[in-house]
Amino acid sequence: MNAALVLEQTLNGLQYGVMLFLMAAGLTLVFGIMNLVNLAHGSLYMVGAYLATAFARWSGSFVLGAVLALPATLLVGVAVEVIALRTLYERDHLDQVLATFGLILFFNELIAILWGRAAIYTSVPPFLGGHVRVLPGVPYPTYRAAIIVVGVAVAILLWALVTRTRLGMLIRAGASNRTMVSALGVNIRLLYTLVFGLGAALAGLAGLMAGPIYSVQPGMGEEILIQVFVVIVIGGIGSIRGAVVGAVVVGMVDTLGRAFLKPFLSTVVSAPAADKAGPALASMLIYLLMAAVLFFRPEGLFPARGRS
Amino acid sequence: MTTTSRRAIVLGVGGLALALVPPIAAALNQPFYVDLFRRMMIFAIAAVSLDLILGYGGMVSFGHAAYLGIGAYAVGIPAFHGVDNGFVQWGLAILASGLAALVIGAISIRTSGVYFIMITLAFAQMLYYLGIGLETYGGDNGMRLTRRSLFGPVDLTNPAVFYYVVLAILLLFLVAGGRVVDSRFGMVIRAARSNEPRARAIGFSPFRYKLAAFVIAGSMGGLAGALLANQTEYLTPDFMHWTRSGEIMFMVILGGMGTLFGPVVGAIVLLLLEDVLSALTAHWQIVLGPILITVVLFARRGLYGLLAGAPTRDG
């Protein structure tokens, strides 16, 4: 294996980590503040991908499609919160898991009715086609590079929002002490809806960016969702910092494992054995990592304060 | 009426009703029903096993389908290599899934709350990918089970015989489950669910009891998986898919968790519902999803709770 390939796969890992982070940020905030386990978070990712594809086809522009899909996903998220999830905040986790599981069934089937069960494809917009040169002699797809840039920018914006604004102050306070926030006279319902909408928009953003590189189909949300769970379990539930670290680690381990575990194994065991074991082991890698992290730190790497 | 005598009555009446399915199906010339009810009972076994840890033990395991899958592969893999002996296959199913539960439980029971949910889910997902990676055994397509498990003169290819074997196992598990939840052991796991700090303060170390319950439930789930492989004569990694875990969990809640017979009712009603809905429309999940949400929001005690009018965690 050569250095250029390693660099390319590392960037792919980072790119995947960015997508995971966009998902994990919303999920971990919603859990940290509303104490809600939302399995349907993956559905919002899927909704974002489908809406962006549909809007892009209708308008003929990827950018316009993305710009329209973002607020639309936010609205879907707000609607879900107001109609179904609001009543679940006071329920136990089991109820939340089951009810949002019901939401997933609903959304997957709704998408299947509207767009069919087969995967649909979007192409990379022309202005993001081609490659950029990250190092002399190392080209990297512009679109994937753009995802990394957008993701890092969003992470910085989110950090600024949480640490520098009044809304962010309330979000932080809400994560550590809910009763105090309501005692401040803040409209807690509105805060919850806002946070949920924000999380939905971030998931939608991840979904619409995923369109041109992964297949867009019903159930796409759950595949990433379970990996996002691994991210926030490793990072510590409720912690944005943990989400960043967890997302990058999981993105890297998963991508590099898929790329290099097989060639690596073939140096240790016979080639056919590596052929067989490599892919399976690669897809299990992040779960093994999670088990290892939890064995030493049952509350993840960055446990949120005031929670057991 | 005491709990014990009510249980005996429900068990007798319910068992008799289920025992009458094959002759009635034969009389109506609808052999399909034997198949459907056998399937229900297999899932009922899985749901009863989950309820032991979910309802009585308070452990929200979101990966119970993993044991179903392990049990199925414990039948499929030996069969693939020409070992058709049922005692070997089913014994392996119980052992392997119990062992998996021991490992998964040892790591996940140290955590609690939402961590526990997500970890059990992730472990099941890991095994799902392992199944996909088993190229020799069909990878993600799975493989056909060329013949059902062999038990000497007991011929599982006879639908009615297989049916009564499943019914016997279900009844056995219900009787045993009823004993276990009221035993010293059952009292400990229920106490830990009810108030863990208090259980610790009077001198129980809940971990090992919870782990033991987790292993028992895993083994039962594994046997259900072995039955399921024989039922479908086919096995795929999809047996371990997380939506399957969600379904089993829904059966428990629908029927009434922390009750002995609730999960059986839940399994029967959910599969019946799926059967009816899927006959009406290919998009039946769009109806099932909201039904699930409604049940969670408004019928928390489950159908058995409503029917029996009994407090939960009782019968």
Add this chain to the structure above:
Amino acid sequence: MAEPLLAIRGLRKRFGGLLATDQVDLDVSEGETYAVIGPNGAGKTTLIGQLAGDLRPDDGAIRFAGRDVTRLDAPLRSRLGLARSFQITSIFPDFSALANVALAVQAHTGGSFRFWRPAAGEPSLTRPARAVLESVGLGGRADVLAANLAHGEQRQLEIAMALATKPRLLLLDEPVAGMGLEESQRMVRFLGTLKGHVTIVLVEHDMDAVFTLADRISVMVYGRIIATGTAEEVRGNEEVRRAYLGEDAPPPC
């Protein structure tokens, strides 16, 4: 002199910037009733938590019945004979009162890996449980669901569970908190009957209860023990009156 039943040396526990337990030394002799008093936030519950094994001290040692228990967890300490009640009533609400106490008996008679025989039908569990319920005055309420007991009865039940473990030391965290006058007097009378039979360490706000029951009292302020003595000595202590009771406060009686 015989070793005290409970000996605490140099105990320290810090929460962030707050020193909740600050170099606490304490000896409790067998048979004695010992009270720790102090204003809210003095660190009394933190102390109980460390004694019971729920909190790990940062520094210091706890010896109980002649052995170092500093690193033992709560279930192990309980099995050595250290029983407790919680500040906020802690029972098994979905079990009957009898089952609550029977569980405590079971925890101390071993053999919980028994899967077949109904626990409720085991006289070796129910008989002692009934006896303890009788002794705390809940004999007639044995079959009531614990959740349906009155608040005072639930506190009695908690004591019953503690007693059912046949403890050598009873840790009571505000046993009369939230009780009406009559209820709390009844509880104090009951605890008085235990005096001498079992060693008691109690943390309490209610001064009447403390001065009635305690042989010795330690006063805790900001995590430190500022005075220890009999009720008379503590009442007369200038530092105690300044720090705890306030300068103007009349001596408690």
